[in-house]
Amino acid sequence: NTGGWIEGVGYELLLHAAEAFRVNVILVVGHDRLYSLLTTHHRKKAERELAEEEAMSDPAADPSEDPKARDKKLKARQPKIIKLPRSGGVVSRDAPFRRDCRRQSIRRYFHGEKIRQAEAAPSSGAPSSSEVGSGGGAPPAAERRRYTPFLLELPFSSLRVYELSSVSLSAALLPVSAKQSTDPVQLSETSFHPSMKHAILAVCHPSAVLRYGETGRASDLYSAGVAGFVAVEKVDTDVEAVSLLSPCAGDLPSGVLLTGDIRWME
Structure with missing residues (x-):
């Protein structure tokens, strides 16, 4: 879908x-x-x-068939x-609705779904005030997120960030029946800057990074599956360090990141 x-x-x-x-x-x-x-x-x-x-x-073949x-x-x-056919009552999803769905999806990636956790019962046998007020029923459930993301502080020197750029030739500049031999999508290395705050970065797989280093083909990096995503929380140019929100603890699988135009703020 x-x-x-x-x-x-x-x-x-x-x-x-x-x-x-x-x-x-x-x-x-x-x-x-x-x-x-x-x-x-x-x-x-x-x-x-x-x-x-x-x-x-067969260039000399008869085109009639x-x-x-x-x-x-x-x-x-x-x-x-x-x-x-569209079911009755169904309406098209407008842009604000889709933006909100995207924000919720990114939040679920880092924090997980909401779950309800029953509050611990009091140590004494006497019912709590909330239980008395509710007729002695079950204690209220507290909502929390399933995951706990981690903040990584990394120096600029330990990371490489690439952005995608399009390189295409007009068909008028190519010979008849010829196709563009160069990759239409290229990678250009960029540096961390304050405007990158709240950006969502893709973390490349180490195997894809190794293959890209051997071949130099951009497609070996951007077309490979990514290991995951991180969110830029802070860019400190004074100490040349960046704070990244990661969905799990530990080091990043690789120090090669891909950036786009997706931004997310909690």
């Missing part, structure tokens, strides 16, 4: 997720425009890929998109 962000960059992220996970079925619930956009996009993408494949295999056979090839190259 996606987050409901289907405009602009949100739509581009949907397309990227479908391609990255090699999705073969897409369900669109009660949104005619999104259904039309996805159908058109994948149809054109399949036509473009089929044309490139035919040009590479049985329409039914060609349509069958195109359908095999694109996911099946199914439009489902």
